[in-house]
Amino acid sequence: MSKRGKSKRSHRCAVFLSVVLCAGLFTGCGDKKAVEISTGSTAAEKDVRNPYDGQSIDEQPNITETDTPPAEPHQASPENAVQENVDYSEAFGGLNGCAVVFDPQEQVCRFYNKTLCETAVSPCSTFKIVSALMGLKYHVLENENSTMGYDGTQYGNAAWNQDLSLKDAFQSSCVWYFRKVIDQVGQERVKEELTALDYGNCNISEWAGSGINPGEELNGFWLASSLKISPYGQVRVLSDIFEGRTGFSPEHVKIVKNIMSADGGGIYGKTGTGTKGQAWFVGFSKSEEKRTYFAVYLEDTDNREQVSSKKAKEIALKIIGQ
Numbered sequence: 001m002s003k004r005g006k007s008k009r010s011h012r013c014a015v016f017l018s019v020v021l022c023a024g025l026f027t028g029c030g031d032k033k034a035v036e037i038s039t040g041s042t043a044a045e046k047d048v049r050n051p052y053d054g055q056s057i058d059e060q061p062n063i064t065e066t067d068t069p070p071a072e073p074h075q076a077s078p079e080n081a082v083q084e085n086v087d088y089s090e091a092f093g094g095l096n097g098c099a100v101v102f103d104p105q106e107q108v109c110r111f112y113n114k115t116l117c118e119t120a121v122s123p124c125s126t127f128k129i130v131s132a133l134m135g136l137k138y139h140v141l142e143n144e145n146s147t148m149g150y151d152g153t154q155y156g157n158a159a160w161n162q163d164l165s166l167k168d169a170f171q172s173s174c175v176w177y178f179r180k181v182i183d184q185v186g187q188e189r190v191k192e193e194l195t196a197l198d199y200g201n202c203n204i205s206e207w208a209g210s211g212i213n214p215g216e217e218l219n220g221f222w223l224a225s226s227l228k229i230s231p232y233g234q235v236r237v238l239s240d241i242f243e244g245r246t247g248f249s250p251e252h253v254k255i256v257k258n259i260m261s262a263d264g265g266g267i268y269g270k271t272g273t274g275t276k277g278q279a280w281f282v283g284f285s286k287s288e289e290k291r292t293y294f295a296v297y298l299e300d301t302d303n304r305e306q307v308s309s310k311k312a313k314e315i316a317l318k319i320i321g322q
Contacts (some may be wrong), residue, residue, distance in 0.1 A: 011315040076104035076243065078236045078293075085260040087113040089319040095306060099319055100235045103292035104243065105290055109235070112319075116299065120200055120228035124175045124272030126220035126280045129256060132166060133241070134193050135144035135181040141166050144255055148180040153215070170259045173271065176217040196247060197237050200229025224274065234282045238292045242284060267317070269308030278303040285320050292320055 081102060088099050089112070098113035111117045135141035143166070150163040159172035169177035182190060187207055194202040206226040209219025221227045229237075240246050241253060260283060261269040269283025282295040296306045296316040 045271055046142060048254070076107055077239055077245070078102045078109040078232065080105045081109040082111045083218045084108055084112045085114060086112055088315075088319050090299075091315050093304055093315075095298055095311070095315075096300040097296065097312075097315070098231055099315070100231045100295045102235050102239055102293040102321060104239065104293070109232075111232075116297065117231045117295075119300070120230045120233070120237075121148075121278070121297070122224050122272075122274070122280070123200070123223075123227060123229050123234070124274060124280055125175075125223050126234065126270045126272040126282050127227070128170060128173065129241075129260065129270050129282075130193070130197065130237070131178045131181055131222075132200065132248050132256050132259070132275055133248050134168075134190060136255060137193075137248060138185050138189060140181050140184040148177050153217075155218075166255075167259050170270075175213070175220070175223070179217045179220055182220060193247075194227075197240065198233075199237055200227060200233050203227055221272045229310060231297045232280075234280075234295040235293045238282060238284060238295075242291065242293075260314070269313065271313060275304075277304030277307045279307050279312040281310045281316045283316075294320055 010115075024246050037221065078100075081104075083193070084103075091099075092112075096113075096116075098111070098116035100112075101110045102108075103110075117148075135146075139290065140146075145165045145167065147163045147165055148169070150161070153176070154161055155176070157170075157172065157174075160174045160176060163176055164174055166177075168174075187204060191202065191204055194204065203226040204221045206221045208216065208220060209223055211219060211226040212224050213219050219225075241248060241256065244250070244253075257268055260270060262269045267283065268286070271282055272278075272280035273281075277298065277300045279298040280296070280300045284291050284293045286292075294316050296312045296319070298312050298315075301306050
């Protein structure tokens, strides 16, 4: 081949290689840009909740040591599961509410009253699951015995009138304790973590809360304020956390799982309550190697005297066959 022929061939190869490299660079830039785009959210309507948003002492979980979460992420999630509408009305006994139950093994997500299951509402004290994880991640808390410095204020809930450990604060659903945790984690980190979890509307614009409770330390964006999440969203976030699909370490997830133990017999959960007929119980059950995630939410203003976190828990246990 002549030198000119060789030169033309070399030139064509060089052009082809440049095109390939440029295409790769543009693809990489596109991916990076897509990752950096964030979505906005708007403040939701306010409503009035229980001033203490807590539980009575006899409703609190017993704490037991349990196994660690999966070392490797499980791919099963509610987002790619088969969706089924089911009738849990008997378990609800005439109360208005909804339930989401996700079975990772069967890859089925079951809905009762699906419209309400997909409606974003205040998480109330169920948010303490994520609060505890953030506190542990950023070393505001070190373990389930970590305290936050009781200042001597006398609260209506006598269980709060002491220097509580994380375990005790979670059991008694102590607002002032988790207010301190969230403040020390800080707004920027909280926003980052909620965005990473895709936790509801991720809206912390009312950082100090809506003022529903007496005292700044008894208010927060998660109590009848700007942060909202649906029952379906609760199940998705829980399954991501406890199936190992988040940035929280297995050690920290294990600590939170232990303090979520609701009966010492394979039920792990957290309640939340309000004063206008709202109540939550969210979590998961575990027998042998099987987990079932659930969220039960009650919203019944006509029968508010029958609505409580204890009732939401009873309904959840009936649904999952405990």
